[in-house]
Amino acid sequence: MHEKSVELLNKAVADEMSAVHQYMYFHFHCDDQGLDLLAGLFKRTAIEEMMHVEMLAERILFLKGDVEMVCALPVEKLTDVKAMLELSARLEKESALDYNRWANECAANADSATKKIFEELVQQEERHFDQYDTELEHLTSLGTSYLALQSIERSKRQAAGPGGGMPPH
Numbered sequence: 001m002h003e004k005s006v007e008l009l010n011k012a013v014a015d016e017m018s019a020v021h022q023y024m025y026f027h028f029h030c031d032d033q034g035l036d037l038l039a040g041l042f043k044r045t046a047i048e049e050m051m052h053v054e055m056l057a058e059r060i061l062f063l064k065g066d067v068e069m070v071c072a073l074p075v076e077k078l079t080d081v082k083a084m085l086e087l088s089a090r091l092e093k094e095s096a097l098d099y100n101r102w103a104n105e106c107a108a109n110a111d112s113a114t115k116k117i118f119e120e121l122v123q124q125e126e127r128h129f130d131q132y133d134t135e136l137e138h139l140t141s142l143g144t145s146y147l148a149l150q151s152i153e154r155s156k157r158q159a160a161g162p163g164g165g166m167p168p169h
Helices: 003-032 036-062 081-108 112-142 144-160
Strands: none
Touching: 003 036, 003 081, 003 112, 036 081, 036 112, 036 144, 081 112, 112 144
């Protein structure tokens, strides 16, 4: 009955699974570079994308479809922070556009519940886009100093030791 909705939901699952893999890859590399704030942003976004997969899968199963656990895109092996942020912003913007179109398709097929899910996803993907776009603006305006500040914060925490205070002299 809702074959088109299941098809669109599975496309979204593939996009979200790709995002999880990409953002965790970026998380690992930012963490390795000592960029804790960006590493945390990528990790939090990956977790939110996993929650999107869960929401989509629940709807697919409700519609008596089967969840296709595939990735739409392979992980792009980027380690340059600017390239990471540019790709992330582009992916989020494209997802928001797709989900908006798919919400309209679901409405045309008399599936308002799936339409609502896609509309919620549009808002969340736009928020992710805004986060990455803001980070790109910081990097553009402050340059590598912005990244150095994140690295310095990690060094300060590590020097402070496990209790957070300064080590004894």
